Amino acid sequence: MIKVENLTKLFGAKRAVDGISFTVQRGEVLGFLGPNGAGKSTTMRMITGFIPPTSGTVTIGGHDMLENPIPAKKLIGYLPENAPAYTDMTVYGFLDFAAAIRGLSGEAKKQAINRAVGLCFLQSVLHQNIETLSKGYRHRTCFAQSIIHDPDILILDEPTDGLDPNQKHEIRQLIRRMGETKAIIFSTHILEEVDAVCTRAVIIDRGRIVANGTPHELRAKSEWAGAVTLRVNGISSAELNGKLNGLRGARKVATATDGTRVTVTVFPRVAGDGDLTREVIAATSGWQVEDLRTEEGRLDEVFRSITLPDTAGKEAKL
Amino acid sequence: MNSWRNIKTITKRELKAYFASPVAYVFIVIFLLLNGFFTFMVGGFFERGEASLSASFFLWHPWFYLFLVPAVGMRLWADERRVGTLELLLTMPIAPWEAIVGKFAASWLFLGLALLLTFPVVLTVNYLGSPDNGVIFAAYLGSWLMAGAYLAVSCITSAITRSQVVSFIISVVACLFLILAGFPPVINLLQNLTHNWQWLVDVITSFSVITHFEGFQKGVLDSRDIIFFLSVIGFSLFTTSVILRTHRTT
Numbered sequence: 033m034i035k036v037e038n039l040t041k042l043f044g045a046k047r048a049v050d051g052i053s054f055t056v057q058r059g060e061v062l063g064f065l066g067p068n069g070a071g072k073s074t075t076m077r078m079i080t081g082f083i084p085p086t087s088g089t090v091t092i093g094g095h096d097m098l099e100n101p102i103p104a105k106k107l108i109g110y111l112p113e114n115a116p117a118y119t120d121m122t123v124y125g126f127l128d129f130a131a132a133i134r135g136l137s138g139e140a141k142k143q144a145i146n147r148a149v150g151l152c153f154l155q156s157v158l159h160q161n162i163e164t165l166s167k168g169y170r171h172r173t174c175f176a177q178s179i180i181h182d183p184d185i186l187i188l189d190e191p192t193d194g195l196d197p198n199q200k201h202e203i204r205q206l207i208r209r210m211g212e213t214k215a216i217i218f219s220t221h222i223l224e225e226v227d228a229v230c231t232r233a234v235i236i237d238r239g240r241i242v243a244n245g246t247p248h249e250l251r252a253k254s255e256w257a258g259a260v261t262l263r264v265n266g267i268s269s270a271e272l273n274g275k276l277n278g279l280r281g282a283r284k285v286a287t288a289t290d291g292t293r294v295t296v297t298v299f300p301r302v303a304g305d306g307d308l309t310r311e312v313i314a315a316t317s318g319w320q321v322e323d324l325r326t327e328e329g330r331l332d333e334v335f336r337s338i339t340l341p342d343t344a345g346k347e348a349k350l
Numbered sequence: 351m352n353s354w355r356n357i358k359t360i361t362k363r364e365l366k367a368y369f370a371s372p373v374a375y376v377f378i379v380i381f382l383l384l385n386g387f388f389t390f391m392v393g394g395f396f397e398r399g400e401a402s403l404s405a406s407f408f409l410w411h412p413w414f415y416l417f418l419v420p421a422v423g424m425r426l427w428a429d430e431r432r433v434g435t436l437e438l439l440l441t442m443p444i445a446p447w448e449a450i451v452g453k454f455a456a457s458w459l460f461l462g463l464a465l466l467l468t469f470p471v472v473l474t475v476n477y478l479g480s481p482d483n484g485v486i487f488a489a490y491l492g493s494w495l496m497a498g499a500y501l502a503v504s505c506i507t508s509a510i511t512r513s514q515v516v517s518f519i520i521s522v523v524a525c526l527f528l529i530l531a532g533f534p535p536v537i538n539l540l541q542n543l544t545h546n547w548q549w550l551v552d553v554i555t556s557f558s559v560i561t562h563f564e565g566f567q568k569g570v571l572d573s574r575d576i577i578f579f580l581s582v583i584g585f586s587l588f589t590t591s592v593i594l595r596t597h598r599t600t
Contacts, residue, residue, distance in 0.1 A: 116435045
């Protein structure tokens with residue numbers, strides 16, 4: 033549904049986006065990760081046709097965004113960063129406008145508005161001015177606008193930004209449900225969202241894709257993938273360290289003492305090594321083990337290791 | 351056909367937005383008060399004893415518009431950019447020119463409404479005497495076209511900047527040029543400066559809204575005057591589209 037090829041955007045001499053390519057199929061929810069200023073928003077703005085790329089192509093459902101923008105834009109619902117809305121209108125007026133400009137009228141328009149209002153829980157503020165709404169409601173109003181025409185493609189720039197935990201949960205549920213029948217791209221820097229919602233994640237850093245895979249695949253890149261953590265009572269950390277360090281599959285051992293308890297983590301030589309757990313269990317027989325678990329790998333650690341800090345150049349302001 | 355519907359949708363939204371805020375009502379009241387005051391107190395409508403509106407009523411319009419039209423036009427694009435709704439608008443399945451025309455049309459219709467609300471002055475002059483209503487109609491048309499030209503210029507300045515205040519100031523200056531180019535003292539000055547190079551003076555004065563508005567005030571619908579105003583509008587809206595596109599590419 034969405035095909036992005038070699039997308040590049042220069043702002044002056046700065047390469048905001050540098051040769052990005054990927055595709056998103058129907059039924060996929062693609063998480064767009066990256067530090068601030070990595071080029072997430074710029075990429076989304078090019079996909080939605082707001083800004084033209086310096087080079088490269090965006091194809092939406094077979095239509096080239098540059099050459100044939102209107103049919104391409106018809107397929108897309110877009111929630112821009114910061115969820116802008118016409119603040120001088122009521123929620124209903126705004127959604128009515130969004131539906132009308134999408135070509136809906138009469139009964140179909142009414143139904144579309146009701147559907148979007150229901151999905152985004154906006155009933156209680158329907159006739160309130162958008163200006164007077166709290167950030168969460170404003171955000172959901174703009175989200176409702178993006179799904180008003182039940183589009184095949186959704187582009188959501190930080191859809192959960194500024195929402196409270198309950199609202200975040202609702203929006204994530206909604207995205208996941210809609211992801212079953214649509215092609216969705218959403219950007220975030222909340223890593224737990226990737227697990228909660230995405231079928232696939234792309235990490236962008238300084239305008240380039242640095243990782244692309246399922247959340248599980250990304251986590252496996254972590255040094256924590258396959259690491260074994262256990263809490264043991266009545267044994268000194270030095271003794272533990274010595275014993276576990278000797279294991280064949282262990283690369284390094286980290287310990288922390290809390291009273292008589294010692295918490296120890298054994299990192300595998302090969303990331304995601306399943307044998308390590310068995311080795312550790314064998315080595316610990318006879319000890320007072322209170323807790324033992326195998327780590328799946330940590331996304332935040334992967335994220336930090338493959339993106340560089342301090343890329344916070346200014347994102348393009350329009 | 352689709353373009354027409356898109357333009358209509360945008361125009362409707364803009365008009366609704368005008369009347370949702372007090373700005374529209376404040377504008378209309380000020381416009382009517384100014385008109386009343388200048389027509390009857392300064393313009394000496396009663397003292398003249400003429401059954402005509404040119405010298406007492408329409409005379410002031412180029413000057414009212416100088417401040418009032420930029421006030422209406424300043425928010426058109428500056429606000430869209432500041433709030434970020436421009437991003438929404440231009441990712442909708444519409445062509446940018448449809449948005450530009452739609453927003454312009456809404457403001458122009460609004461100005462037309464304000465102008466129509468000056469109808470009591472027409473009733474007054476008809477009650478007191480028997481004016482040539484054809485002339486009055488032509489002058490109204492001219493006044494509305496002139497407001498459109500000012501408004502289109504304000505569209506450009508509004509697209510240039512994110513700040514409404516900056517937009518207002520630039521647009522007042524630009525519109526002031528459109529007036530002064532045909533203002534008698536300025537024409538005299540030009541003639542002295544250029545040692546009576548009449549062609550240069552003619553070129554400059556031909557840009558003036560006053561020169562082109564005069565014909566309408568006399569009841570003459572000269573196609574050249576109509577074309578002048580329409581081409582100022584067309585050119586300005588085109589420039590607006592170029593500016594908006596430039597913002598997006600750089």
